[in-house]
Amino acid sequence: MSRSRDQEEDGGSVSQQVNTEILEQLIELRAKVANLLGFSSHANYVLEMNMAKNSNTVSHFLHDLYEKLKPVGEKERQYLLLLKQAECQRRGLDFDGQLHTWDLPYYMNQVEQVKFAVDKDKLIEYFPIEVVTEGLLGIYQDLLGLRFHQVQNPHVWHDSVKLYTVLDSTTGEEMGRFYLDLHPREGKYSHVACFGLQPGCLSSDGKRTIPVAAMVANFTKPSRNWPSLLQHHEVETFFHEFGHVMHEMCFRTRYVEFSGTLVETDFVEVPSQMQENWVWEKEPLRRMSCHYIDGSSIPDSLLDTLIVSRVANTGLMNLRQIMLSKVDQALHTKSSADTAAEFSKHCEEILGVPATPGTNMMASFSHLAGGYDGQYYSYLWSEVYSMDIFFNRFRHQGIINPKTGVTGAPPWSQVWGLGTQASAWWPTLCLQDSAGPIFP
Numbered sequence: 001m002s003r004s005r006d007q008e009e010d011g012g013s014v015s016q017q018v019n020t021e022i023l024e025q026l027i028e029l030r031a032k033v034a035n036l037l038g039f040s041s042h043a044n045y046v047l048e049m050n051m052a053k054n055s056n057t058v059s060h061f062l063h064d065l066y067e068k069l070k071p072v073g074e075k076e077r078q079y080l081l082l083l084k085q086a087e088c089q090r091r092g093l094d095f096d097g098q099l100h101t102w103d104l105p106y107y108m109n110q111v112e113q114v115k116f117a118v119d120k121d122k123l124i125e126y127f128p129i130e131v132v133t134e135g136l137l138g139i140y141q142d143l144l145g146l147r148f149h150q151v152q153n154p155h156v157w158h159d160s161v162k163l164y165t166v167l168d169s170t171t172g173e174e175m176g177r178f179y180l181d182l183h184p185r186e187g188k189y190s191h192v193a194c195f196g197l198q199p200g201c202l203s204s205d206g207k208r209t210i211p212v213a214a215m216v217a218n219f220t221k222p223s224r225n226w227p228s229l230l231q232h233h234e235v236e237t238f239f240h241e242f243g244h245v246m247h248e249m250c251f252r253t254r255y256v257e258f259s260g261t262l263v264e265t266d267f268v269e270v271p272s273q274m275q276e277n278w279v280w281e282k283e284p285l286r287r288m289s290c291h292y293i294d295g296s297s298i299p300d301s302l303l304d305t306l307i308v309s310r311v312a313n314t315g316l317m318n319l320r321q322i323m324l325s326k327v328d329q330a331l332h333t334k335s336s337a338d339t340a341a342e343f344s345k346h347c348e349e350i351l352g353v354p355a356t357p358g359t360n361m362m363a364s365f366s367h368l369a370g371g372y373d374g375q376y377y378s379y380l381w382s383e384v385y386s387m388d389i390f391f392n393r394f395r396h397q398g399i400i401n402p403k404t405g406v407t408g409a410p411p412w413s414q415v416w417g418l419g420t421q422a423s424a425w426w427p428t429l430c431l432q433d434s435a436g437p438i439f440p
Helices: 002-009 014-036 042-047 055-091 103-116 120-126 129-144 232-250 270-280 282-287 300-311 314-331 339-351 378-397 411-415 419-431
Strands: 146-150 162-168 174-181 193-198 212-216
Touching: 014 042, 014 339, 042 055, 055 103, 055 314, 055 339, 055 378, 103 300, 103 314, 120 232, 120 300, 129 146, 129 232, 129 282, 174 232, 193 232, 212 232, 232 270, 270 282, 270 300, 270 378, 282 300, 314 339, 314 378
Parallel strands: 174 212
Antiparallel strands: 146 162, 162 174, 193 212
């Protein structure tokens, strides 16, 4: 707990003060630019080209989601308080009856261990990266009606990088190429991401230029005596990011400007977020796993515990996303703002947790200066769509069924092939079997 608290209180530094000043200047300048362009706020300016269209729609969406999640989050918050009270009693500490920001990650981790009892040390033994990769590629091929062929002796930037060509399984047409660069090394990008290297489009001679993309990750590198084993959350990340690769491969647009993942900000995560569901289902999990020593399958008891644990802390985690989205909207619907005060207000109101005095989380919230200003709600917006699509279509018709979707077109085109048309088309896919609209 002390380490988390130290990290939390470390925000009251010189860098926090400098970043706060810069952020608040950005907010003022963005408001001025939006006003010059005829918009009432920066949020309405950036949202015009998104699915939501304006800040009123975002506000209604966040409020509706908050009302649905509030009782779930409150129940979880009370459980965290019970865990804290019990620990204070065991350690002879005073219990203050309050959750603080530094308490949340500590006790949320305790929930997974105490309430769901997932044996992560045992689970990791069933996810050697070679097996996960083979299973993942096979699932995507079957689902989308594609075939991947590894290119031998490719020209790559490191000998651990692999190159694949993507073919339509029916026509044999080459759809694109992708690289897998999965292990860390000195000087490499330190996160997980999909990078579009060459966009697909129609050339002036009418021929199609195929897309090329790379998935970059930093999964543990195998050694001579020990394999590369993935945590389940890393398998989920792998599935998510590879979904972006398929988005790059499968679109069919005329112009580069509308290719691949160059779609609306509040839609771009939908396909990949939807694909995360596959790593919480028994059939694909068995296909992507086996014990690294004897090749045995994951026991049903371990799988059942893992799948049930998906709901751990979901109320509080989503309420935190709502809180950050509301702060973002509050900052970008005004001409100026006190960023620390806005964060403190929403943190207390939505999470029931006071912000740590003397700190300003917004000063280190890189999304506000990294392209998600006025658009942080997009993660929740696309999550709602992705879940509706999965449960209304794929769960209903088969999670590894290439016939799922709209009939009369290749599977790959039904799921990712429409480029910037997708945000208008995906709700149709969802609602064909739905009882009503996604958003009220």
